[in-house]
Amino acid sequence: GAVVSQHPSRVICKSGTSVKIECRSLDFQATTMFWYRQFPKKSLMLMATSNEGSKATYEQGVEKDKFLINHASLTLSTLTVTSAHPEDSSFYICSADGLAGNNEQFFGPGTRLTVL
């Protein structure tokens, strides 16, 4: 089946630093990947749609200069949280379009970001 990995799974950083999170589709090519943010006991909030070879499409209220997304290849999308602050602490999850057929989304295992 389709597998999506994320790295790192957990990261703790100081306020003001930048953190890069990688999302990879391991056994399939994904032209579109999605980035989500999830607060405790809340649902997934779509942050942006990442398209290979083009600029990401951000949801309303998401700062594109704060959350930089790069989809450099058909198997890799990265999310960089720039100048992180404690309020950026959250669970970040990516997903990728599945194989041709039912448009199922395959999710990465998530990255827990804690900003001190």
Place this chain on the structure above:
Amino acid sequence: GQNIDQPTEMTATEGAIVQINCTYQTSGFNGLFWYQQHAGEAPTFLSYNVLDGLEEKGRFSSFLSRSKGYSYLLLKELQMKDSASYLCAVPPYNFNKFYFGSGTKLNVKP
């Protein structure tokens, strides 16, 4: 835009049956997905309905009524491991977005 509603939390007993509802109002419809998410983990796919009716898959079934903007997930013979959040998602026509409902936290008691 997308408006997807689910009950926040439900409690049921091991071995029982529970129905989790999802109502939606969306700009375009391209099927409805149900996902299961255990705390601290990524969501996992449960079902996808694009036509009206009931789709059965083992202990889990999913129903869709497009005219009513309504779906439900039916869990039979509940097990303790079914304690999780259940999310419904409705992608629009162009499928360049994937929005989730607020999720229903299911607590299964012995």
